[in-house]
Amino acid sequence: MKNKEKLIKTAIKFLRIQAVLLLNSSVNKKSGFSPSNYEGEVQMLSFHGTESCNLSKSDESDDDTYAYTYSFTAGIRLVEKKNTKDDKFLVQIEAKFEAIYLSDKELKKDCIQEFGDRNVQIHVWPYWREYVQSTCMRMGINPIPVPLFAISNQKNNNKDSDD
Numbered sequence: 001m002k003n004k005e006k007l008i009k010t011a012i013k014f015l016r017i018q019a020v021l022l023l024n025s026s027v028n029k030k031s032g033f034s035p036s037n038y039e040g041e042v043q044m045l046s047f048h049g050t051e052s053c054n055l056s057k058s059d060e061s062d063d064d065t066y067a068y069t070y071s072f073t074a075g076i077r078l079v080e081k082k083n084t085k086d087d088k089f090l091v092q093i094e095a096k097f098e099a100i101y102l103s104d105k106e107l108k109k110d111c112i113q114e115f116g117d118r119n120v121q122i123h124v125w126p127y128w129r130e131y132v133q134s135t136c137m138r139m140g141i142n143p144i145p146v147p148l149f150a151i152s153n154q155k156n157n158n159k160d161s162d163d
Contacts, residue, residue: 004114007108007110007111007114007115008114008115008118008119010107010111011107011111011112011114011115011119012115012119014103014104014105014107015068015101015102015103015107015115016101016102016103017099017100017101017123018067018100018101018102019098019099019100020097020098020099020100020123020124020127021097021098021100022095022096022097022127022131023071023095023096023097023098024095024096025093025094025095025096025131025135026092026093026094026095027092027093027094027135027139028089028091028092029090029091029092029139029141030089030090030091033090033091033141034140034141035078035141035142036142038090040080040081040082041080041081041082042078042079042080042081042090043078043079043080043081044076044077044078044079044144045076045077045079046074046075046076046077046146047073047074047075048072048073048074048075048121048125048128049072049073049074049121050070050071050072050116050117050120050121051071051072051073052070052071052116053068053069053070053071053112053113053116054068054069054071055067055068055069055106055112056069057106063104064104064105064106065102065103065104066102066103066104066105066106066107067100067101067102068100068101068102068103068107068112069098069099069100069101070098070099070100070101070116070120071096071097071098072096072097072098072099072120072121072124073094073095073096073097074094074095074097074124074128075092075093075094075095076092076093076094076132076144076146077089077090077091077092077093078090078091078092078144091136091139091141091144093131093132093135093136093144095128095131097124097127097128099120099123099124121149122149122151125148125149126149128146129146129148132144132146133146
């Protein structure tokens with residue numbers, strides 16, 4: 001536990017966030033679905049997690065600058081409560097983001113991994129929430145409430161949830 005805390009502190013010390021960018025997305029709505037006249041019960045399913053990190057070194061100057069680009073994916077579905085099969089969604093929104101961090105120091109792999117598991121999602125989550133809200137408005141449906149990101153027990157980094 002202490003080793004993981006040391007890794008996080010090191011990453012936080014050296015990594016400076018530069019950008020959170022939308023890489024790609026997917027939006028689907030069941031034909032004819034309208035929440036205002038839907039009579040069944042709806043359940044929200046979601047997932048999120050950091051997938052990978054790519055390291056690149058800047059060649060533009062004499063300074064050693066390292067760019068760490070993390071890939072973060074999130075998705076949300078509204079499904080009929082009685083039927084939660086993957087292909088029976090009413091609304092589905094998925095997105096992949098890149099979170100780019102710069103550092104003057106090359107960090108160890110364990111440090112990069114721990115930061116990705118614990119901190120990247122905190123930085124990307126507001127962008128995900130805004131994306132879902134604005135996408136719902138463009139789809140003509142009431143915004144799906146994506147909760148604030150809650151920091152839970154970090155020992156169990158569960159990337160699936162039924163929020």
